Amino acid sequence: MQIPFLLDQELPRPHGNRQGLSYGQLGVLLLTYILTQADHRLCAVESWVRQHHQILETTTGWEIRDKDCSDDRLANLLSVLGGSENDALINIETVLGQHLVKAYDLPTDVARCDTTSLSVYHQPQRDHQQVEQALPPPLLHKGHSKDHRPDLLQYRQMLSTLDPVGMPLVSATLTGNGADDPIYFPTWQRLVEIIGHTSFLYIADCKASSWANRAQIDRDGGIYCFPLAMTGNRPDILRDWVLNPPTPVYNIFLPTQVWVETPVCVGFEVPLGSIWVNPQTRTRHNWSERWLVIRSAALAKQQIHGLEQRLGNAEIALRKLISKPGNDTKVLHTKVNAILNRYRVSEYITFKVVQKITYKKVYNSCGRPSADRPYRRVRQIDLRLEFQRVLAEIQIAYTLAGWRLFVTNALTSRLTLEQAVLYYREQWQPEMGFHRFKRGQLPALPIYFQDETRIRGLMFLLTIALRVFTLIEFVVRRQLLKQSKSLAGLYDGNPKRSTTRPTAERLLDAFSGITMYSHRDGSCEITLLNDLQKQILTLMEVPQSLYTFPHLVPT
Template sequence: MEQTTIERVDSLPLLIAWMDQMQIAQTIDQHWQPHRGWTGLSYGQLTVLFIAFVLQQREHRLSYFADWLQQHQHVIHATTGWTLGPKEGTDDRLGILLQTLGSNAETLQAFHQQHGQHLVHAYTLPTDVARYDTTSFNVYHAPPEPGQRDHALLRFGFSKDQRPDLLQFKQALGTLDPAGVPLISQTLPGNGGDDPLYVPAWREFVRILGHTNFVFVGDAKAACLRTRATIAHGAGRYLFPLPMTGEVPTLLRQWVPRPPTAIRPLHLPTSVDDPTLREAGKGFSTWRHMQTTVEDGTVVTWRERWLVTYSPQQAQQQQERLHTRLARATAALQKLRPKAGERAAAVLERADAILAQHRVEGLIQVTVQETAITQRRSGKRGRPAADTVVVIK
């Protein structure tokens, strides 16, 4: 009697087809060759199926992969022509695969370059704007063994989630605008800073794209003077928001009341779906001559264009947040009571801590006064007699 089995197709053929167009399996197999005892699917083929499993099931646990393969073996064979062995997706094989792909940084970098170049040429992607950003992820893992700490990705570091007690790793992503196509993906130790990452990322973009004629966009952590100088020295372009440190606050206090150039309106870019020109704010630009020493000791001098912009929407949001902080700080100050025997300086110190907590220093003035209270005591019980000695405290 013939037995009928039913397999869910879902998005599996589509995912595999897209990865086939991206040549993921072919590129991986060019850079990583399995050892002699490896049989069945190649590293590239197994990687494609594991990526499809993660995307379709939203699941990354290795032990679930083998059952998923068994449940979709006919769909996979019909889509790819690959024959799946009985132990094709065991967690041991996946562990070997993942360890191999992540063990050699130079090979991984070469893979990213070739894969990124293929995406740019295959899909004729625009290469005018490239973005790079990092974030950290906390994990509930045991600390690495002493002999593994020098090479471990999970480290203790500054936690943006206010959980310094948890291990974390850092993930970096470099994409192309406007589609957000990822070209650079890096998993980094969680105890490092972001500043040293931007110059290598820019150089990686240059190798992938084959030119420096693109705008490299990053956050304020990318605006380190040496980073900007290195990119300018390499004939690159960048767009970074400057942090409110150093000479920046002083320059803004000079420029904003008396702009050095004419103020111009700023408009949002139009699109085919929305061709209406919408004003987003106003601003002005000015040029500054910059000079610093880069990593190899070269003194770099270049002209830098500074953009000073004003957004009514952002200003309104900042005002609302400021009023909220002022209200919360005022409420906390009104609840402040002196402790027994506490002097005015100690109370004022606690009040200053409240102002710092709500970031309203200099916006609320706190005054603490000490009032001396004089008490007459006889030192004995009952009403004092006329000749009783009175002690004044």
């Protein structure tokens, strides 16, 4: 992957008096620690390097001194990475991506883009003389949290990947309160530079479906497929088309299904023309699109179940109000509307408040009442709450459940309705990288740094580590597919269980028992490889000579 060369070439040179490992070499050692230990704490790297000093020097051919990997030097590396000009990191990613595409013959038919948020427990650093409304640091802000923690500061991470295994090509660490839609077109431009052509299919979420993004991608010769954000008049358009389809509706099956099975989706498409006016140049761009109207059976079941659950919860809350309605009509109306809005069922439940006014006779003094005893009339208000489901609207909601609008400028020969469904079902690929950052083998959380430049530098290194994991999976899975074989022995307690899609974590875990022994006479020996380890090395196209001596130092 040429990581040492790329880092040393693009990063500014260290102080002239600095000795020892270069930024590139230091970056490789930190990446090795993160990959093998699933930890990004800098304070633990020095002792780890000391413990594995001999094997690290043997495999790299570098002279590693005791203080080369101190936490101060590693922090300096992250600060240089995170604080360097954007052009430096972009150049590293561009050259690295072009090299990986060529060296591993990566398919470049489909690229994806997605973002996530990562929450931190930091507090904004404020001077004691500043007012309470002082702004937080530029990177860390409160914003829309995908971890459902709006109370925490966060930053956003963008990944753009290549199918079929989610190989990262473009990444960016963004402020926590920014909008996602402006990043999709510049990301597409960077993908074009790395991949070398514009004929790949660009897939992203609904935030990429703005008129500007779609128009600029089409203007520059790109192909896209996005779900449309349900804003403006689009819900009405979807409702009209679903209730009265303007074109024939087709069943959509997975490649593993047969026609007698229940289709995974149904859908149809509507050709439309689009116009976009560039706000800067006032030039107009016209192009043709296909609006894909697709109903997912699984999504429909999920939405119907969710609606039934919300209706039931709302009715339980309304019945509690019936038992104690109070005596103020306005207050009761406010409470009922709050319940309907909380459970998002205002369209599906109607109610009315029946008011009954009576005048009770109250005597002015105590004792047994008599005919001539003075009394007064006291006005009493009795409220009764009545509600019922709007069955017609609920039935329409069931009919609309599971339907989504997608838009693409691809010709039918390039992207059929069935292919669009299959491609979008694979949108989990960037999410796999986010999972590794949050709860997996490449943890970014919890973030121990409060310096935002170090956070940026760490995330850049983690995306490089993610490339390593993804390359391992891609190469092994491609070899298994070519050989029409599966790999067994990776699962503890079930050695006969086999898979054609092994993960990098399980492949690397198979090598955890290997030890290098150093004898007093200076000779070394390594634990013999078992059959599974030899098979994995063959699939990875890695020579077994890496585990023999004399060892050839890689260049």
